[in-house]
Amino acid sequence: MRSISDYVARVEKTCGEEKHFIVILRYDRKNEAIARILKRASIKKSISRMIFELAFGAVSFRLYETGKAIFRNIKSKEELQKVLASLLL
């Protein structure tokens, strides 16, 4: 059975007053992870399918086809893990 770490290489809390998280997807599973995310989140905007502004429930985030995403205003790493699990697993 797959886990979040199969898709996510690193998570970094942003430096600043806002509480955002940067999620960096594993390079070798990046395309699979992006496909899963796009299937489950709703696309608000996109540029040439390279950059996506997405929503998943109350969570807004931006996903780049480079394998990076910024999840905005997430309270804790635990909350982020739950969102990632819902999006990826």
Next chain:
Amino acid sequence: MLNPYRIREDFPILKRRINDHPLIYLDNAATSQKPRQVIEAIREFYQSCNANVHRAVYTLSQEASELYEDAHEAVADFINADNMKEIIFVRGTTEAVNLVAYAWGLHNLKKQDEILVTLMDHHSNIVPWEILSKVNGFKIEYAEVKNDGTLDHESFEDKVSRRTKIVCLPHVSNVTGVINDIKEVAKIAHDHGALVLVDGAQSLPHLPVDVEDLDIDFLAFSGHKMLGPTGIGALYGKNMILEEMEPFHGGGSMIEEVTFDTITRRCLVSVNTLPWKFEAGTPNVSGGVGLMAAVKYLKNLGIAKVKAHEEILTKHAIDRMQECEKVKIYGPIDSSAKCGIIPFDLKEVNSHDVALFLDRYGIMIRSGFHCAQPLHEIFGLKSSARISFYIYNTCEEIDRLTEVLKEIEQF
């Protein structure tokens, strides 16, 4: 004038493509890229004369020791220090400030004393003093910063007094690039009997710094921001002050001898001469060698030319970025009064989004507080995006940055 296109040939990393775009590196205030001359000097050291320095009699150690001492001399010459006794190699600016805090402050700051820091300081010039203040109980005063990011000299003069024992401030702000008038500040501080510690992390790489002319007591800086490797930097201190200071770390190299007293059953320690008194343990020899190569590279270019080049870039960037409707630049916009650092935000887009968007196009910039949260509070910012230039950046790169910023505005 510098030719950045010729300079770029010395930097192998600049040939990289990121996300299928040419790399545009605009995070030089965080760290600089390294020329092949520095990379080669480190490689050559490990390949030809790697050994531990000092006290060994064999050839390799003598060669390594000479190189390491030459590196001290090169740095002393670069900042016009009297001699290498005034140059202590450390890991970087942070360690240099901590050295002053613990080897000088711990023994000289009493409960009734004050120190003066500024609200534009990097956390590394604030936190060591806040920690030490909890131990010694001295008061920390903070000089205000004006809305344009410049130091409020009135506030500075109000807060400096006979109780002030040391004044700590950055030569150049790592957020706005503002250049402080260190000579003037040092004069005021000295008139009140206070020492002056300058954080030179953002000035040494970008403009001429002459410690004698500035008449400062301490100067802290990092090698990695001035083309050198990470993990090496220096503290300059006036010889007389360093002589009177207690050691920072204890261990090998920093001692002259350690003898055992059979009556008291204690070891008696006599400390080494400067600068080794403050360099305990095996030092970062290869880092010193790399730093020396970096200093030579900058000297060959001419540091005044570096400043002139960055002024051109800064002016060009400010002009071009002002074409963007949603971009707001913080700090002064007079490129001659600052170094090549520009903080900005983009209306309705947070700084990390801006940085990630630019990364998609191979443009590397910094987002966040840049270790200067109090200054962001003054600007009323939750975080900021920051671009910072160096010798290899070009106006074409700035044009490309502006194009992508305009794209972000449309998104």
